[in-house]
Amino acid sequence: MLHNAMASNPAPSSPNPALLPQGLQKADYRNAMARLGAAVNIITTDGPAGRAGFTASAVCSVTDEPPTLLVCLNRSASVYPAFKANGVLCVNVLAAGHQSLSALFGGKTPMDERFAAARWSSKSTGSPVLDDAAVSFDCRVVHATSAGTHDVLFCEAVSIAIGGAAQGLIYFDRRYHEIAAPLQH
Ligand SMILES: NC(=O)C1=CN([C@@H]2O[C@H](COP(=O)(O)OP(=O)(O)OC[C@H]3O[C@@H](n4cnc5c(N)ncnc54)[C@H](O)[C@@H]3O)[C@@H](O)[C@H]2O)C=CC1
Numbered sequence: 001m002l003h004n005a006m007a008s009n010p011a012p013s014s015p016n017p018a019l020l021p022q023g024l025q026k027a028d029y030r031n032a033m034a035r036l037g038a039a040v041n042i043i044t045t046d047g048p049a050g051r052a053g054f055t056a057s058a059v060c061s062v063t064d065e066p067p068t069l070l071v072c073l074n075r076s077a078s079v080y081p082a083f084k085a086n087g088v089l090c091v092n093v094l095a096a097g098h099q100s101l102s103a104l105f106g107g108k109t110p111m112d113e114r115f116a117a118a119r120w121s122s123k124s125t126g127s128p129v130l131d132d133a134a135v136s137f138d139c140r141v142v143h144a145t146s147a148g149t150h151d152v153l154f155c156e157a158v159s160i161a162i163g164g165a166a167q168g169l170i171y172f173d174r175r176y177h178e179i180a181a182p183l184q185h
């Protein structure tokens with residue numbers, strides 16, 4: 001269960017809301033991060049604490065042995081308690097055409113409305129798997145640590161669903177960009 005994994009480490013000293021180390025302003029950091037293009041993902045969970053999902057760009061591969069990804073989740077998000085209690089999640093990598101779905105899962109919309117906007121199935125963990133995702137990683141959360149405002153969740157993939165989308169989706173400069181696979185020669 002995620003009780004043991006999430007927030008198992010003491011949170012580092014609270015960040016000063018205005019100033020970051022070396023006097024960097026939070027806005028400077030965000031403006032810089034906006035230049036770091038990333039895939040967009042909808043992270044979902046289901047279990048005793050209910051169904052939940054949110055949009056995340058802070059996702060990356062950690063190791064392929066065992067197959068492990070990390071997901072960074074803000075502890076102040078409304079979905080945090082569900083992820084903490086369920087201990088399982090699915091990373092659904094979005095494809096071209098998913099821009100409005102990404103915005104819907106990006107905050108403030110009631111959970112049922114978020115899920116009503118797309119078709120879902122499930123695999124081993126029971127977390128919702130987006131039907132037309134570029135790829136989905138069904139995972140158990142095996143470890144978590146706190147860093148500033150976020151928990152970093154280490155997620156071991158137990159099954160994978162590869163989708164057929166021809167074009168991917170990247171979030172760069174606070175906008176979505178569709179990317180096509182290069183033509184075969
Ligand atoms: N890692 C995160 O928690 C992220 C949160 N967001 C949320 O979505 C909203 C809209 O984002 P943008 O349009 O890109 O404008 P923005 O100016 O708020 O963010 C620019 C970039 O800074 C980073 N960032 C934003 N909030 C962050 C946070 N709390 N912790 C760590 N990195 C963060 C992300 O790389 C983001 O693309 C943000 O205000 C934030 O609430 C967006 C991207 C990542």
Ligand SMILES: Cc1cc2nc3c(=O)[nH]c(=O)nc-3n(C[C@H](O)[C@H](O)[C@H](O)COP(=O)(O)O)c2cc1C
Nearest residue numbers: 054055056057058072073074077078105106107108
């Ligand atoms: C493009 C984009 C990327 C985001 N990436 C993250 C992320 O990596 N981690 C995170 O905790 N929140 C991220 N968010 C914000 C969450 O999606 C949002 O806080 C979440 O839906 C919870 O909102 P709620 O508290 O209204 O339910 C992102 C939002 C957008 C639009």
